[in-house]
Amino acid sequence: xxxxxxxxAGSPQQDENHIIAERRAKLAEWxxxxxxxxxxxxxxxxxxxxxxxxxxxxxxxLDAACVEVKLAGxxxxxxxxxxxxxxxxxxxxGRIQAHVSRDRIGEENYSAFKRWDMGDIVGVVGTLFRxxxxxxxxxxxxxxxxxxxLRPLPEKFHGLTDQEQKYRMRYVDLITNExxxxxxxxxxxxxxxxxxxxxxxGFLEVETPMMHPIPxxxxxxxxxxxxxxLDMQLxxxxxxxxxxxxxxxxxxxxVFEINRNFRNEGLSPRHNPEFTMMEFYEAYSxxxxxxxxxxxxxxxxxxxxxxGEVFExxxxxxxxxxxxARLTIVDAIRRSHPGFSxxxxxxxxxxxxxxxxxxxxxxxxxxxxxxxxxLFEETTEADLxxxxxxxxxxxxxxxxxRRSDTNPEVAERFELFIAGRxxxxxxxxxxxxxxxxxxxxxxxxxxxxxxxxxxxxxxDYIRALEYGLPPTxxxxxxxxxxxxxxxxxxxxxxxxLFPQMRPE
RNA sequence: GGGUUGGUAGCUCAGUCGGUAGAGCAGUGGACUUUUAAUCCAUUGGUCGUGGGUUCGAGUCCCACCCGACCCA
Numbered sequence: 001x002x003x004x005x006x007x008x009a010g011s012p013q014q015d016e017n018h019i020i021a022e023r024r025a026k027l028a029e030w031x032x033x034x035x036x037x038x039x040x041x042x043x044x045x046x047x048x049x050x051x052x053x054x055x056x057x058x059x060x061x062l063d064a065a066c067v068e069v070k071l072a073g074x075x076x077x078x079x080x081x082x083x084x085x086x087x088x089x090x091x092x093x094g095r096i097q098a099h100v101s102r103d104r105i106g107e108e109n110y111s112a113f114k115r116w117d118m119g120d121i122v123g124v125v126g127t128l129f130r131x132x133x134x135x136x137x138x139x140x141x142x143x144x145x146x147x148x149x150l151r152p153l154p155e156k157f158h159g160l161t162d163q164e165q166k167y168r169m170r171y172v173d174l175i176t177n178e179x180x181x182x183x184x185x186x187x188x189x190x191x192x193x194x195x196x197x198x199x200x201x202g203f204l205e206v207e208t209p210m211m212h213p214i215p216x217x218x219x220x221x222x223x224x225x226x227x228x229x230l231d232m233q234l235x236x237x238x239x240x241x242x243x244x245x246x247x248x249x250x251x252x253x254x255v256f257e258i259n260r261n262f263r264n265e266g267l268s269p270r271h272n273p274e275f276t277m278m279e280f281y282e283a284y285s286x287x288x289x290x291x292x293x294x295x296x297x298x299x300x301x302x303x304x305x306x307x308g309e310v311f312e313x314x315x316x317x318x319x320x321x322x323x324x325a326r327l328t329i330v331d332a333i334r335r336s337h338p339g340f341s342x343x344x345x346x347x348x349x350x351x352x353x354x355x356x357x358x359x360x361x362x363x364x365x366x367x368x369x370x371x372x373x374x375l376f377e378e379t380t381e382a383d384l385x386x387x388x389x390x391x392x393x394x395x396x397x398x399x400x401x402r403r404s405d406t407n408p409e410v411a412e413r414f415e416l417f418i419a420g421r422x423x424x425x426x427x428x429x430x431x432x433x434x435x436x437x438x439x440x441x442x443x444x445x446x447x448x449x450x451x452x453x454x455x456x457x458x459x460d461y462i463r464a465l466e467y468g469l470p471p472t473x474x475x476x477x478x479x480x481x482x483x484x485x486x487x488x489x490x491x492x493x494x495x496x497l498f499p500q501m502r503p504e
Numbered sequence: 505g506g507g508u509u510g511g512u513a514g515c516u517c518a519g520u521c522g523g524u525a526g527a528g529c530a531g532u533g534g535a536c537u538u539u540u541a542a543u544c545c546a547u548u549g550g551u552c553g554u555g556g557g558u559u560c561g562a563g564u565c566c567c568a569c570c571c572g573a574c575c576c577a
Contacts, residue, residue: 101537
């Protein structure tokens with residue numbers, strides 16, 4: 001790092017090198033002309049559209065048609081051969097080659113053009129032709145510099161490969177890596193497909209608060225902030241659940257929200273402190289119907305985003321077309337570990353010993369269901385490759401879910417696992433205000449006892465339930481993780497444009 | 505937190521047994537009017553992550569630390 005004299009006073013120190021210095025000098029020359037950074041170039045075509053429309057035409061057809069185009073893009077490759085040159089231009093839609101010759105654009109323009117760099121943004125006007133080797137190309141009648149790139153692009157063949165650099169400088173990653181552009185295009189299509197699916201099924205899209213006076217709807221550590229005018233503590237939301245159910249109380253019987261949640265927890269290949277969830281609630285539904293609905297939504301999403309319901313993830317096939325399996329926690333454990341007997345899995349003492357042997361911490365308060373769940377998470381979860389619903393979660397770890405009519409220890413709840421990852425979590429909602437109040441009280445006791453992730457007692461939510469929540473089913477889908485599956489990304493940072501990073 | 509692995513030119517990477525710091529791309533100068541990661545000639549550019557240590561001599565060996573990646577908890 002060194003201070004550069006050309007930096008305006010007071011600007012932050014920038015890293016400079018001889019390449020940037022060279023380009024700054026070229027920018028200074030450009031400013032001398034009085035026409036630097038113009039904004040009067042109105043493009044009329046894009047590379048993708050031109051390729052789509054004209055790549056089917058023969059050389060003779062193109063010559064006869066004399067197709068005029070006006071296109072802008074970034075110079076990605078530049079091959080100068082004396083008095084003529086080829087440049088590869090890139091815009092959002094793709095790439096197209098342009099031919100620039102001195103005799104066509106004039107001596108002065110051509111010598112200026114020769115000084116331009118890869119990364120510069122140019123506008124061209126010209127006609128389409130086909131080169132000797134058959135490539136569809138624009139013969140430039142005009143070429144103008146529209147914006148200067150002061151910083152060199154990464155190596156033209158390999159692009160930016162350093163993971164950290166890709167995340168920190170996503171703009172550079174997007175310029176040079178088509179896979180990255182593809183990933184985020186897929187992400188957009190997935191979100192759009194889910195939104196369409198929900199709206200088509202009669203759901204109302206809503207936006208509920210991101211700043212909560214009481215964080216709720218999940219067990220997680222929240223971020224805290226402070227509102228000055230109100231002089232009150234606020235939390236970034238960890239889940240929208242309690243607000244969405246308040247809306248169902250209000251009569252919005254089918255609602256959904258696609259938005260960010262924030263959890264003040266560690267970073268990992270599957271965890272970013274802010275992440276996107278889709279949550280939906282449907283009155284007069286329950287968890288089995290939700291599973292059918294969610295399954296349909298995921299199938300729809302895969303079709304819309306990828307064009308099919310069967311695809312590859314990390315080198316292994318994933319198939320959304322077959323019905324998703326439904327297993328209880330114990331059934332799932334036994335299927336993947338036939339050595340464990342039903343008697344053992346129903347024995348809290350055996351489970352405690354087994355978990356201790358596996359170095360999984362248990363607490364004395366954990367009941368049979370919680371112990372089974374812990375063993376499931378430790379031994380089985382990661383093996384669930386094909387889409388699998390795990391059903392009937394212990395009520396003790398499901399403080400917002402309705403208890404099963406046949407077994408009050410169990411909640412009418414499911415989680416969906418795909419490729420060993422939790423993708424969705426849903427349940428028949430607990431709509432009994434007195435039961436809910438009792439469960440909040442229990443959570444509050446756990447919090448007082450030091451459990452940082454335990455829930456707060458939310459009196460307003462109880463008040464809402466006291467007005468009457470119809471029987472309702474609700475489900476949350478982790479959008480980032482779904483995108484990881486459909487875009488074949490191993491790391492959540494690959495599907496978040498600007499993932500959380502340590503300060504530079 | 506533990507293990508594995510990496511940090512060398514703007515980018516992608518070599519660097520052998522410890523002996524003057526390398527290539528390709530990019531840049532600069534030159535040749536070249538149908539190239540395809542254009543080619544050819546010449547050439548600029550380095551606090552080898554940081555700090556110690558061993559040594560006549562360290563990119564290389566040792567120690568500590570910083571920053572990543574992957575795996576595990």
